[in-house]
Amino acid sequence: MPSDDGCVVCAECGAAWKAVRITAPHWDRPVLPGIERGGWWHRLIGSVPKDRDLLTPDDRGRYVRSLDSRLVLLPADRRAEVGESVVAMRRRLRGIGRIGRFVVALIVLAVFLVPGVMLARTEPSGWIFLAVAAGVSLLLAVGILRGTTWLPPRKMVRSLSDAGWCGSCGRDILALPVAEDGCVTCRGCSASWRRVPSTSPTG
16 A cells, blocks of 8 residues: 555565556556567668667656657557558657758758869869769768657657657557546556647547
């Protein structure tokens, strides 16, 4: 039973834990497909960060892994459930920090192309340098735009939970009961989120 301070004390080691942070034991949870794990091909092709780079606290302070901005890590059952809403949610997540990435990409293009143009106008062989600079700068700019700069996991999980999705596994959390601290606990991954709206803009 919780004490007056809202904590429960372990009978074996004496450690105290806030009762509101204790979720259901694993044997009481429904059997659901696990969270997808990102492989090296996901990081290479889908620009998915490593799992440790997606770690972020949920609204009860427990560290969980956020979904990636392109939802490559979204479980297959949830992907089938939401259908085309995945596209809208991906667009919503990729919008975080988009202006910053665009500005940096323009700066990279300018740094490479401006000297290349100046050299091409003064040197006969400058066009070769300009072509190489254009290719390199274009690759770098595309990498920046497709990357995860200014896409912190904390902002992504907040955007997901505000839309009624679990920030860690993407499952629906709109119909879950709200605890005394204003949080709901995802039945798929036990992550906890606060301020869940009554409707989801992405289905």
